[in-house]
Amino acid sequence: MKIIFKITGILSVILLVACGNENSKSVSEEKIAESTQNQVAYKVISGTAFSTSALNGVNVTAICKDGFGFKDNVIVNAQGQWQGEIDTSKFPCRLEVKANGQTYHSYIDHEGSVNINPLTDMVVAYASNQVPVTWYQSGSITKEKLNSANSALVAELIKKGYGINNDIDLFNAEMKANNPIPQAIQELLEAIKNNGNIKDYDALLMLIKDGNLSQIPEKIELLNNSVAKVFGFNKDACQALPKTENMEQYNKCSEKVIDDFSESNLVATDSDEKCILVKQGNKVSLTKGNQTVSALLDKEQEDGLDFTFDEGELEIVDLIINTGPYTDINTYSQIGLDFSGDGKLRGVVGKSPTVPSMNCASPEFKKLMELYK
Numbered sequence: 284m285k286i287i288f289k290i291t292g293i294l295s296v297i298l299l300v301a302c303g304n305e306n307s308k309s310v311s312e313e314k315i316a317e318s319t320q321n322q323v324a325y326k327v328i329s330g331t332a333f334s335t336s337a338l339n340g341v342n343v344t345a346i347c348k349d350g351f352g353f354k355d356n357v358i359v360n361a362q363g364q365w366q367g368e369i370d371t372s373k374f375p376c377r378l379e380v381k382a383n384g385q386t387y388h389s390y391i392d393h394e395g396s397v398n399i400n401p402l403t404d405m406v407v408a409y410a411s412n413q414v415p416v417t418w419y420q421s422g423s424i425t426k427e428k429l430n431s432a433n434s435a436l437v438a439e440l441i442k443k444g445y446g447i448n449n450d451i452d453l454f455n456a457e458m459k460a461n462n463p464i465p466q467a468i469q470e471l472l473e474a475i476k477n478n479g480n481i482k483d484y485d486a487l488l489m490l491i492k493d494g495n496l497s498q499i500p501e502k503i504e505l506l507n508n509s510v511a512k513v514f515g516f517n518k519d520a521c522q523a524l525p526k527t528e529n530m531e532q533y534n535k536c537s538e539k540v541i542d543d544f545s546e547s548n549l550v551a552t553d554s555d556e557k558c559i560l561v562k563q564g565n566k567v568s569l570t571k572g573n574q575t576v577s578a579l580l581d582k583e584q585e586d587g588l589d590f591t592f593d594e595g596e597l598e599i600v601d602l603i604i605n606t607g608p609y610t611d612i613n614t615y616s617q618i619g620l621d622f623s624g625d626g627k628l629r630g631v632v633g634k635s636p637t638v639p640s641m642n643c644a645s646p647e648f649k650k651l652m653e654l655y656k
Contacts, residue, residue, distance in 0.1 A: 326394035329366040337363030338382040347373035383573040388415040408492040444502035474500040477563040503545040531590040538565035549643040558643035569633035576633035578604040597624040
């Protein structure tokens, strides 16, 4: 009997261990199956983010299906490039970048590359009939509507004089050195700043989301499309002052003293940062980075034109535009333009109560100044 009990006891232990092993195996298999189900297939999406220049250092964010976004933080580099990972089951995704007080948007529905810039932002507004910042939070859009809006915006830009191809994909075009999109964006933002009917970029977006693409302003033509050549000043647009031996002076100049133009072939004298000078109507604006100084040619006494002669030869022409009041130098905006005697723009100075002084010059004149330092 003792032997039987011992054998029975041993068999019971063996059976218990065997059952425990089977349960353990079952739990382990369940965990493996669950883990396999929870594995996420991430894919890389990348692209460029820029406005008038690369949006260096800003975050790119995404809202995808079920509120998911990028796996990790995504930062734009100095060349405007960015890259992030998205769960492939969560496409499509709405994209957003914020920089210098402005926000731009884009859209992607598959692995690959996509651009984020003012033009993609405008396409989103037109296709969704929403302000893009509102659309980004909870809006929807179809690829068909996006493609149609892309074509409509491109057609309107070409109609208004912007140099882009009629079959260009604003979202997926590769940003090579000769791509016309950055130039078109720069020209468009300049035109908005100098358009009397549109307050700013956001105001244009409001018009576009309501279907008013025709409100996009026409491109401001570059003067000679190179270093600004001024083929004479209209002295009759100013009031003549008494002449001196080597100078002719005028004040109370109107907008007709010089033709409208845009000059982007300027650089800051203390760096290589690009400057843009635009004259449209009576408004003259100088932009460097995200700062702009504007002044008006509105027949004020301080709006002046000077011709300086050296041994009878015209040497320098200066056009000074002031916007008062003039009680203190810190209360008014001023832009000064300096031209050589042959009509080439040499330098521009801009200052206002709210913007630090800007000093810009043509690359040729900047080199000359550095040579004589």
